[in-house]
Amino acid sequence: xxxxxxxxxxxxxxxxxxxxxxxxxxxxxxxxxxxxxxxxxxxxxxxxxxxxxxxxxxxxxxxxxxxxxxxxxxxxxxxxxxxxxxxxxxxxxxxxxxxxxxxxxxxxxxxxxxxxxxxxxxxxxxxxxxxxxxxxxxxxxxxxxxxxxxxxxxxxxxxxxxxxxxxxxxxxxxxxxxxxxxxxxxxxxxxxxxxxxxxxxxxxxxxxxxxxxxxxxxxxxxxxxxxxxxxxxxxxxxxxxxxxxxxxxxxxxxxxxxxxxxxxxxxxxxxxxxxxxxx
Amino acid sequence: xxxxxxxxxxxxxxxxxxxxxxxxxxxxxxxxxxxxxxxxxxxxxxxxxxxxxxxxxxxxxxxxxxxxxxxxxxxxxxxxxxxxxxxxxxxxxxxxxxxxxxxxxxxxxxxxxxxxxxxxxxxxxxxxxxxxxxxxxxxxxxxxxxxxxxxxxxxxxxxxxxxxxxxxxxxxxxxxxxxxxxxxxxxxxxxxxxxxxxxxxxxxxxxxxxxxxxxxxxxxxxxxxxxxxxxxxxxxxxxxxxxxxxxxxxxxxxxxxxxxxxxxxxxxxxxxxxxxxxxxxxxxxxxxxxxxxxxxxxxxxxxxxxxxxxxxxxxxxxxxxxxxxxxxxxxxxxxxxxxx
Ligand SMILES: Cc1cc2nc3c(=O)[nH]c(=O)nc-3n(C[C@H](O)[C@H](O)[C@H](O)COP(=O)(O)OP(=O)(O)OC[C@H]3O[C@@H](n4cnc5c(N)ncnc54)[C@H](O)[C@@H]3O)c2cc1C
Ligand code: SF4
Ligand code: SF4
Ligand code: FES
Numbered sequence: 001x002x003x004x005x006x007x008x009x010x011x012x013x014x015x016x017x018x019x020x021x022x023x024x025x026x027x028x029x030x031x032x033x034x035x036x037x038x039x040x041x042x043x044x045x046x047x048x049x050x051x052x053x054x055x056x057x058x059x060x061x062x063x064x065x066x067x068x069x070x071x072x073x074x075x076x077x078x079x080x081x082x083x084x085x086x087x088x089x090x091x092x093x094x095x096x097x098x099x100x101x102x103x104x105x106x107x108x109x110x111x112x113x114x115x116x117x118x119x120x121x122x123x124x125x126x127x128x129x130x131x132x133x134x135x136x137x138x139x140x141x142x143x144x145x146x147x148x149x150x151x152x153x154x155x156x157x158x159x160x161x162x163x164x165x166x167x168x169x170x171x172x173x174x175x176x177x178x179x180x181x182x183x184x185x186x187x188x189x190x191x192x193x194x195x196x197x198x199x200x201x202x203x204x205x206x207x208x209x210x211x212x213x214x215x216x217x218x219x220x221x222x223x224x225x226x227x228x229x230x231x232x233x234x235x236x237x238x239x240x241x242x243x244x245x246x247x248x249x250x251x252x253x254x255x256x257x258x259x260x261x262x263x264x265x266x267x268x269x270x271x272x273x274x275x276x277x278x279x
Numbered sequence: 280x281x282x283x284x285x286x287x288x289x290x291x292x293x294x295x296x297x298x299x300x301x302x303x304x305x306x307x308x309x310x311x312x313x314x315x316x317x318x319x320x321x322x323x324x325x326x327x328x329x330x331x332x333x334x335x336x337x338x339x340x341x342x343x344x345x346x347x348x349x350x351x352x353x354x355x356x357x358x359x360x361x362x363x364x365x366x367x368x369x370x371x372x373x374x375x376x377x378x379x380x381x382x383x384x385x386x387x388x389x390x391x392x393x394x395x396x397x398x399x400x401x402x403x404x405x406x407x408x409x410x411x412x413x414x415x416x417x418x419x420x421x422x423x424x425x426x427x428x429x430x431x432x433x434x435x436x437x438x439x440x441x442x443x444x445x446x447x448x449x450x451x452x453x454x455x456x457x458x459x460x461x462x463x464x465x466x467x468x469x470x471x472x473x474x475x476x477x478x479x480x481x482x483x484x485x486x487x488x489x490x491x492x493x494x495x496x497x498x499x500x501x502x503x504x505x506x507x508x509x510x511x512x513x514x515x516x517x518x519x520x521x522x523x524x525x526x527x528x529x530x531x532x533x534x535x536x537x538x539x540x541x542x543x544x545x546x547x548x549x550x551x552x553x554x555x556x557x558x559x560x561x562x563x564x565x566x567x568x569x570x571x572x573x574x575x576x577x578x579x580x581x582x583x584x585x586x587x588x589x590x591x592x593x594x595x596x597x598x599x600x601x602x603x604x605x606x607x608x609x610x611x612x613x614x615x616x617x618x619x
Contacts, residue, residue: 002394053544054349080560093354093355094356094357095355241559244531244533245531251530253557278571
């Protein structure tokens, strides 16, 4: 019997400090056993429990894309016990990862549609996974136009800067990066995410919006998309609840009858409407 | 399946014999309480008792258990799984409500995707012998309101029914049949069924608590925001007694303990009645007060479990009713909900 509570052993092969405040780092993990890598089949939007022995586990969205073989990546903000300890480890450290867990962004449903990706702050992680997945040579044809609107408070808080620069060069993504407030060196857009969404005004024709960010951003952005004609079936987001088991057993992450760890974390707004507002 | 009679006064001795041959958990007197314990020489298994204070779920889902152990290495940590090798065991003397709780827990722990290997290994190796309640022991018993009954056998491998001078022994599963040798006795015929039916009818009649548990699901579907939820939690102390004693509550926490270079990962029972259960690192708590927590408890048992597994997650044992320090009564809550 497979034991879903046991982590898979991995080595931290690379650590990137993403932001100037240094409290967000991306960890690249490589599997210590090759067969574990082959078994770790995931899709963008899924998460995993990162396991630091003696500290515990934290559920973290998978920030890499399955089109990037050889490793998986997680972008983690320093918050409590586990994530702070993670921020102290060095490259070469052995740790554990348990997953992939949860459902994913609805890839099949997204196929053939125009995709609008909206992200705020460091919640951009699984959206980055989705973007890298869609723009991979093998997959790009399966999706229509790709519009990305991504915002952070300051230029120093934008994550994945190198990748943003790469995407900027491509003609097959309409990338809109914005900051609430720029600085002397910032030449890009200034403005809050909801405002930029209004300016970019992506068409709702055959389109799906995938949105992830702080609750206030989501609250002010959703009306913009309703005005643009997006239905609740065509707006998809990801929920966060405190988690432990990640497999629907420990009983703490439910919203109504649904377990966010197992039945989520990805839900359409139409699905969320049917659930209670207890999250 | 096979049915037999055994002499009433022989049961105690047979249980002790089983304990000589292997691992047996049985109800025993412990101070003022009756508790299930490993039967060792010199201990007297109870055959006529009301019910145990603790639900016997801990033999499959212990209060605390090791999930894995690990050792610090130069590079970080190496770990190994800690599947306690489950031993063949007999769980003797379970009451029908508690036996039924095993069926409910199986639905959660033994799902096709993500089987819980710790629970399943113990469950598969344990034979459950159930003692029917010919006289339901407490005024708070309400098994018949939640799909159970005082002589029901769901969750049991062997059912024993007290027929006065003798017990009727029913072997219900192949696992139960393996213990046939311990229950040597006269073969029982159809007359046993008639006698059992009469006893069942009588026992059911003795159950005075009847609640509309099966009618409230549609009401719960529609009333998540009802002001009624403001009326039950005020006196709740968030002590968690109700959930710890409940045979169907399954929530747990996972935590690490480290000493020097060695550590273990444990799972411990947890409770939706505790404020920390859902508290996030940011300080946000989706269930911020005891109101939301009590709503969760009621919803989980009478709606969410029904949505997910088509079964009510309460077996009517009455433990939460008897032991809540401030007398919050789930029977009253269910009845009140039915009138919303
Ligand atoms: C599906 C999902 C995806 C996530 N993705 C990311 C991500 O990509 N990057 C990131 O930085 N953070 C992410 N989070 C939030 C992250 O899980 C918490 O910040 C983290 O668990 C805090 O753990 P801690 O040990 O540092 O804090 P402590 O307060 O010490 O937490 C103790 C334990 O409580 C649980 N817990 C506490 N808060 C949360 C929470 N908000 N969500 C879930 N479990 C919690 C965890 O089991 C944690 O180990 C995600 C959460 C979920 C549910
Ligand atoms: S909710 Fe109360 S009566 Fe129902 S099974 Fe649990 S402890 Fe027994
Ligand atoms: S036993 Fe009573 S007081 Fe304690 S948590 Fe349960 S309902 Fe509240
Ligand atoms: S995290 Fe345990 S049930 Fe979802």
